Amino acid sequence: MSTIFPREEKAEQIFDKILENPEACERLKNTFFEAIPSAEESEGAGTDIPGTVFAAALFHAYENKDLSAFLMAVCNNSMFDLLRNSFLIPMRFNDKGVENPVLLTDDRGMLLDESQKHLYEKKYRMFHRIYEEQEEIPCYQMYMADGFRENHGYTSKGEIVTDKISKYTGILLMFRLPESVKTDINDDRIYAIVWDFLMRLQEELPRALMYYGVRDEEGKEKNTETLGIFLPFYHFERMMEKNIEIANGIGLGCREHILNEVKRQTGKCE
Structure with a gap:
């Protein structure tokens, strides 16, 4: 151009x-x-x-x-900072090696660091009650987590600096694709599906964050592609159960569309 x-x-x-x-x-x-x-x-x-x-x-x-x-x-925003911070594109898990979101609980819903229990006591009680009452959904996990967004600017010496903004504790809903599914297909099409469902998420639950990609667990890359929806307590605590229900519908719908696309392109979806 x-x-x-x-x-x-x-x-x-x-x-x-x-x-x-x-x-x-x-x-x-x-x-x-x-x-x-x-x-x-x-x-x-x-x-x-x-x-x-x-x-x-x-x-x-x-x-x-x-x-x-x-x-x-x-x-104090790059081009993609502006898009992410306007909730117009999803965030990659652990982008550029920075852990985000930071998990606070394990797969059994227990705090990873019991010494921090006093910091999260009220929020953890709510999370654990919801965790214990959740419906059983295949390839799905619920965590309490800390999430944040970023912006970038310059120091007085002209050096680039990254700042974490809008840091909140909330509930992270993880929707994994079955490990038998390989998504090394048309990534543009997958991204288009994720973007469409991000827009639905913003219509229903403004300021909820959507993550996508491969989450690095304990330093080991897994073949499972993952979607994540993060609901900060600050915005969604009042009706958290209802908000989780809405988020689950969007996350499961997005996963189903991705699986259908994989099947359409490869015919190998199980």
Whole structure:
């Protein structure tokens, strides 16, 4: 895709001269935010970063056609941070090696660290009651967990930093595909199914998180593809049983559609 305007010649030379002058960088930053009247009123909108960091991100984005580099400077979100934090795309389990969500209970519904029981006492009582009363569903597991979202920005030295935001304790519902099913098929089609059901989830349970992918358990990759729906207590505690019922319907429906797609493409679904 071509750019809207012709690219300036010797742009790198111009940018280098500006970056050598902190006052020029600050003036560039101020001009940008003056064009966005509401920016000064928005905390964390990028107005507090040094002009040199702002200018470097702007020029880097221009030279490399890297929108995320600039977005991180002005709103502390990469392109995909914006999509994930708007609940428009699902999250991968343990993306980039960072455990998320963090499981607090084991497969029997017991706290993994009993010493933390006092921290979760009220929430754990609710979770354990629901866990004991849950219906038996094949290839399904319920956990109490901590989940979070992320955004990215720059330090005052221009280094990229990752921040965890919206950290909540909640109930994680895991929908595994049978281990006999191999999903090394058209991944775009699988993703399209997951996305459709994510939209249903947001219609029914706004601010619930959906995870997908292969969950690394005890450092070992398993062949089982997994879907996850995370319901933070903060948003869903009041009617948790009903909310879990709704989430289960969406998660099971998504899994069924994926299995049907696997069967359609390979004819090997058992």
